[in-house]
Amino acid sequence: MRTNPYGSTGKQLSVIGFGGMRLPTPKNHDAGIALLHAARRAGVNYFDTAPNYCDDQSEIIFGEAIRTMPPADTPLYTSSKSYHPKASDFRRGLEQSLCRLGVPQITFFHIWCVMTPADWQQRVSGGALREALRAKEEGLIGHVCVSTHMRGPEIAAMLADHPEIEGVTLGYSAINFPYRRAGVAAARQLRRGVVAMNPLGGGLIPRHAAHFDFIRAPGDPDVVTAALRFLASDPGITTALVGFNALAEIEAAVRAITDFTPYTPEHLAQIQTHIEEKFDSMCTGCGYCLPCPRNVPIPQYMDTHNHIQLGADPDAARARLKYHWELTPQQAADCIACGLCETRCTQRLPIIQRLRTIAALAKK
Ligand code: SF4
Ligand code: SF4
Incomplete structure (x- = not known):
């Protein structure tokens, strides 16, 4: 599988990464392990998980899969996260992730789910960033990263202020890219890695394939292929993170980014114009807005x-x-x-x- 450099870390990541938030039937670890192994055989080398994913089983399944991973040509890179602002809690989260994954070092460790600049300031003042950097010095973390839902200019400002942040993971797809494009551009200019999560708009793109047909370039067989090619054509995106749930999804993703001609700047501009004219940003169903004090669904x-x-x-x-x-x-x-x-x-x-x-x- 094609690889891209993750910022200035020297690491080459597969264009498609494995997102561990949609593993099948989390109580049946074998199915998840089989998927992770299949992805590795298909050339995936970036494996992203987190506490709480899949009834809190995802990291455990990743650990079991890593211990028995088939040999491959490229190194395997792990990614996990901690959302605790306080240094001591952040450290406990990191140690739990290390233990569950069964690795001496997590390659990319994220300060998780930074929502706003004020939230980011809490992660700094609470000691999470300091603790992450200390863990990096100790060799427990390979690279300190941030997973964020901030707007593009806010991401750009964070990266400019903090050269120690080596990359970001952010929601980015053919639907919402105008919202974070400035952050991706800044990351590229500052030589930081970018992992794009939610490449299918939380399932909205395949569910409304006819509406999103405008993403397709001539020759694209379907919108899922087009949505992944859209990301694989963007020089600012290192890896598109797909939450795999079935072997067929891995096969489709690999097909989508194998032997294709990257989208032209003209086609990318057409997509952008269409989005800006026809769509306001859309809900991806992620559920992070909950709970509501009035229990509004x-x-x-x-x-x-x-x-x-x-x-x-x-x-x-x-x-x-x-x-x-x-x-x-x-x-x-x-x-x-x-x-x-x-x-x-x-x-x-x-x-x-x-x-x-x-x-x-x-x-x-
Ligand atoms: S589910 Fe909630 S947090 Fe997620 S996009 Fe929709 S409104 Fe926003
Ligand atoms: S009460 Fe309204 S504004 Fe407050 S969390 Fe619920 S839906 Fe959102």
């Missing part, structure tokens, strides 16, 4: 809003709520506009305003 309502953005009329939107989610528009009015969800949203969506749009469906 935000992802379900935002999914319905996605459909409105994709052209659903009020009747179709009401039907989506009723038959797909068993919800009514009225329940969206339970929102008291506290704003908590908007500070957590990975896509920084105007959730309150969208809930009002949904609630208004009751009156039509």
